[in-house]
Amino acid sequence: MESMTIRLQSSSIGSVGVHRSSCSAVGKGILSGTSWSPQVQQHLRSKFAGANLRAQMLKSGRKYCVIFGALPTQAEVATSAFEDELSNIDWDDLGFGIRKTDYMYLMKCGEDGVFSGGDLFPFGNIELSPSAGVLNYGQGLFEGLKAYRRADGRIVLFRPEENALRLTTGAERMCMAAPSVEQFVEAVKQTVLANKRWIPPFGKGSLYIRPLLLGSGAVLGLAPAPEVTFLIYVSPVGNYFKEGLAPIQLQVETKYHRATPGGTGNVKTIGNYAPVLKVQRSAKTEGFSDVLYLDAINKKYLEEVSSCNIFVVKDKTVSTPALHGTILSGVTRKSIIEVARSRGYEVHERLVSVDELMDADEVFCTGTAVVVSPVGSITYLDRRVTYGNGAPGEVSQELYSALTSIQMGLADDNMGWTIEVK
Numbered sequence: 001m002e003s004m005t006i007r008l009q010s011s012s013i014g015s016v017g018v019h020r021s022s023c024s025a026v027g028k029g030i031l032s033g034t035s036w037s038p039q040v041q042q043h044l045r046s047k048f049a050g051a052n053l054r055a056q057m058l059k060s061g062r063k064y065c066v067i068f069g070a071l072p073t074q075a076e077v078a079t080s081a082f083e084d085e086l087s088n089i090d091w092d093d094l095g096f097g098i099r100k101t102d103y104m105y106l107m108k109c110g111e112d113g114v115f116s117g118g119d120l121f122p123f124g125n126i127e128l129s130p131s132a133g134v135l136n137y138g139q140g141l142f143e144g145l146k147a148y149r150r151a152d153g154r155i156v157l158f159r160p161e162e163n164a165l166r167l168t169t170g171a172e173r174m175c176m177a178a179p180s181v182e183q184f185v186e187a188v189k190q191t192v193l194a195n196k197r198w199i200p201p202f203g204k205g206s207l208y209i210r211p212l213l214l215g216s217g218a219v220l221g222l223a224p225a226p227e228v229t230f231l232i233y234v235s236p237v238g239n240y241f242k243e244g245l246a247p248i249q250l251q252v253e254t255k256y257h258r259a260t261p262g263g264t265g266n267v268k269t270i271g272n273y274a275p276v277l278k279v280q281r282s283a284k285t286e287g288f289s290d291v292l293y294l295d296a297i298n299k300k301y302l303e304e305v306s307s308c309n310i311f312v313v314k315d316k317t318v319s320t321p322a323l324h325g326t327i328l329s330g331v332t333r334k335s336i337i338e339v340a341r342s343r344g345y346e347v348h349e350r351l352v353s354v355d356e357l358m359d360a361d362e363v364f365c366t367g368t369a370v371v372v373s374p375v376g377s378i379t380y381l382d383r384r385v386t387y388g389n390g391a392p393g394e395v396s397q398e399l400y401s402a403l404t405s406i407q408m409g410l411a412d413d414n415m416g417w418t419i420e421v422k
Contacts, residue, residue, distance in 0.1 A: 086197060091204040094238030096369060103194035105187045105232040108216070113177035115230060118187055120194050123233060133215025133225030138271040141170040141213040144368040145331070146206040147192045147234075147421065149199045150409035155192065156418040158407050160185045162331045163211070170267035171213055175224040178213060184230075187211075189421050191232045198236045202408070208237040208369070237369075245400070247376025247390055248289035248365070250305065252354060253279055254381065257296040258303055258326075265303075265326035272328075276306045288379070294354060295326065302352045308367030309333040312352055312360045313395045319356070322349040332366040332403075338415065339402050345395070358385050362393030372400035 089099075100123055107118030133139035143163045148156050164184035171178035179187065188209055192199070199207040211232045215225030239245070256279050259265025264272060276291065283291045292310060295301040302310055302321050309330045311320045318340050323329055340347050357363065363375035374392040378385050387393060405411035406418065 089236070091200050094200065094205045094236055096208075096237045096239060097235070099198070099235045101195045101198045101234050101236075103191060104234075105191045105230075107179065107183070107187065107230045109177050109228050109230075111226050115177065115179045115183055115228075118179075118183070118230070120190060126229075126231070128214075128216055129218040131218040131220055133217060133219050133223075134270075136219065137215070137222060138269070139174055139176065139215030139225055140270040141167060141174060141176070141268055142270060143167050143209075143211040143268060145188070145209045145211075146237075146368060146407075147199055147209060148206050148407050148409075149202050151202045152409070154409070155196065155199060155421045156407070156409070157185075157188060157192070157209075157421060159331055159335065159417045160188050160419060162334070166268065166329060166331070167211065167213060170269060173264060173267045174215075174269055176213060176215060176228050179230050184211070185419070187230070187232055189419075191234055192421050195234050198234065200236050200238075205236055205238040207234050209234050239370075245374070245392065247374045247387070247392055249287065249377045250290055250292045250363075250375055250379070251283045251286070251288040252357075252378060252380040253283075253291045253293050254299070256293075258293040258306070260296045261325055263326065266323065266328060268328060273307070280306050292357075292378070300354050302354060302357060303327055305365050308365040308370050308373070310352075311336070311364050311366065311396075312357055313362035313364075313393065314356070314360050316395070317346045317348065318395065319348045319350060319352050321352050330367055332368055332371060335403060335415075335417065336366050336372065336399055339399055339406075340395075342415075343398070343402065354380055358383065360387065362387055362395055364393065364396035364399075371404060372396055 102123060103120045104123045105118060105120055106126075107115050109115040128135060143166065145160055145163045146158060148158070150156060161181050161184075164179075164181040167184065168178045168181070178184075188211070192207060192209065195207065209232060211230070214229045214231065215227075216229040217225035217227030219225055256275075258276060259272065276293075279291050290305050290307075292305050293303045295303055302312075304310060304321075304327055309320060309327070309332070311318055313319075318337075320333065320337070321327055337347050337349070357378060358380060363378065365373045365375065367373075374387075374396040376387060376390045378387075402411070406413050406415065409418075
């Protein structure tokens, strides 16, 4: 039988004592009083007689914390076990990976297509029917955005409404209902605030936010799932590529394709990503950072890297593949185009051939995860081209600095792109 310490605390009531129990019946998650052991129930009744309180319990290792009163976004959770979790993080070497945080957000809708009743839950596994649409037919979408901690301690989101709109577009293509823009943004805010302690210090990284839209209802025949789940979880992250801001090395893929006309390449459906893993893994074993895909028809025009957009610079003119149904409309892509134009660059969205790529002065990638990543070399068939002697290019450095300065509060946000979370 596991012995545990439960600290009773409320932001509205204050610290209300500590209850020590050897009752293994105390489980993890959001609990009702009847799910607790008789000893715990008796203690709570005597302590809070007549009070209408909400309780949540968080687990950290073998220690537990019970919070009473306000929602976790407002509660002050302060236990030594939780502080130990943060003290073990090397904020200078986060990398891009999953770390278990405190809360996730869940909201569902039925066949009426109306989302309601969203709430925060302790981060953990979810239950799905084996016949869920997402498991059987890949009926699912995801998004990616970030929260930043600024030098003055304020927390901001970057253009979350763009992610909400893109999710809506993807949901229509995948025959699913989607939360409204307002519901999406509010859910993101709640999730970020509930996990505020996991946001890296200023200049050390960001809190990556992963919304999911899943066909969670049970189906057997090929049909839209009768229930859709909207879920958000978060993780503190550093650089996506191990190179950090050092230039990455790309290989042009000539056999496989990421998307085809009339398909789903322009929406962020989960099925677009697993097929690139084989090619990506093969390229990485050869020393490349990632793979750049060509169009499936002419096999000579640039499309995307596995999970980010591509830009080519020639004589100070910036070009990127046009959105024609096979390329994802990246939020960072859109932002970089607007930033570049605001700084006087001529920017073209058009067909960009692989020959132009090999003759470029500079190449870089954009995406939520990578932000702006300069490309040091491109290998196409048996030819390898190096840009700028392998150093970051002037244009990519300028645009990276301009965009991240807005995100981090180092420059005025004249675009109106950031939203404070409070």
